[in-house]
Amino acid sequence: MGSTTYPAILLSLFFISAHLVAQSAAQTPPVFKCSTGAKTTCQGLVDYVVPNATTLAGIQALFGIKKLYTLLGANNHPITTPRNTTVAAKETIKIPFPCSCFNGAGASRGAPNYTVKPGDGLDHIAREIFSNLVSYQRIADVNRIPNVNLIQPGQTFTIPLPCSCDELNGTQVVHYGHVVKIGNTVEGIAQEFGTTEETILKLNGIVNSTEILAGQVLDVPLKVCSSSVRKDSLDSPILLPNGTYVVTANDCVKCSCDSSKNWTLQCEPAQIKLTNKTWSTCPSMQCSDSSLALGNTTFTTTDSTCRATTCSYAGFSNQTIFTTLLNQPTCLGTNPNNAYSKMGLGAWSWNYLFISIHLVLIGIGLGL
Incomplete structure (x- = not known):
């Protein structure tokens, strides 16, 4: 073996070792x-x-x-x-x-929390059971385990x-x-x-x-949807990213986040069987001084403005579900949830068709 072979081997081993160290650190x-x-x-x-x-x-x-x-x-x-x-x-x-x-x-x-089973090791719990979301050292630190090699079946540890x-x-x-x-x-x-x-x-x-x-x-x-939930609500803050939902207010309310809804929290009655021990039935979800109930929306327009008014969820206490009226600007013809918009667009489409047919008939009558 030539004298130049050893440096080459050492150099290769160095790079392999460095790669493994970097990979281990990254993992x-x-x-x-x-x-x-x-x-x-x-x-x-x-x-x-x-x-x-x-x-x-x-x-x-x-x-x-x-x-x-x-x-x-x-x-x-x-x-x-x-x-x-x-x-x-x-x-x-x-x-x-x-x-x-x-x-x-x-x-x-x-x-x-995880209860140790026969044959479990702390590293096995971290890597295999919890898919390497946490290290065995972190589990040991949080649970004050003096010797990571001495854990017993039946012990229960918090997984941070x-x-x-x-x-x-x-x-x-x-x-x-x-x-x-x-x-x-x-x-x-x-x-x-x-x-x-x-x-x-x-x-x-x-x-x-x-x-x-x-x-x-x-x-x-x-990013999370904005909401009207009060700071004194028992579920404050509700932080929901796009494409997720949560059931809250003792199983009475379902709130979801949809980026297509102006990144505003959308809440409505959950309509599921109550499993909590606080309420046998859900409290009122009516917005005060309004005919609207939670999740309902009305649309109003004037010559210069157009807006949507929604009965929105504002949180809950042990006795009450809070609601508030949320006003948002909207525009006719662009809001897919606006009934007036849909009616206006439909009427415009039929008028356009009628006018087009009428012009064609006129053209035929004139011999164009």
Whole structure:
């Protein structure tokens, strides 16, 4: 073997080692920064790549999600989707959970909790059961486990999922833990979720956009629908990104976010069986000083203005559902939900057809 072979081998080993170190670092489960006060809570959202085929009920139980429709809403599945619906291996499901801040980092609050089974190791729990959303070191730190190699069946540990309640440039957002897929780029992810490449790089402390790898969890800020929910409401704030919904007010109200509806929260009676122990029937959802009920809209027009008035959800207390009248400008002929617009457009179309036919007949009569 020539003398030049050894340096070549060493150089190759160096690059392989460097690549493995970089890959390992990139695959390390994240801890999202959360600088707001410790009393601040918000809604967290993270991707879960299902390791083995299961059901929605199985995922609900694993992550300690109290009600199935909370999971359904985060994934925009119909509210009537059965609990035993199969979820295939490697399928990605969005997991909603309460988030809070502590010591500059965000983590899931209260759930999920995992009870150790025979043969479980802390690394196995982190990597295999929770799909590398959290590191075993982070589980050990949060649960104050002195020796990560000494855990016993029957012990229950909190699993700190990554999240954040921080605002972005003074605006509330949902910090979404997005799992990078093969072929993803930071630019593509930014375009898909309506943010910028620079924002994602800064939030995740990434210097070079080519550093991301499949399986990595990125903090992606999602724009949320504006709402009329009062700060003293028991469900304040409701932060919903596009294409999601939530059932709130003790199962009485369903609110959804649809970017095509001017990024305004759309709420209506949930029309599902009540499962809470607070109310046997839902309180009134009528807007005061109005004939409108929650979710109803009327349209008014004058020579100079046109507007839509909606009975909107404003939150709830232990006794009451709050509502408020929301006025929004609209324009005839452009609002697809405007009945007057549809009538006006239809009438214009028929008039146009009538005039056209009339002109043709005149042309025939004149021998044109």
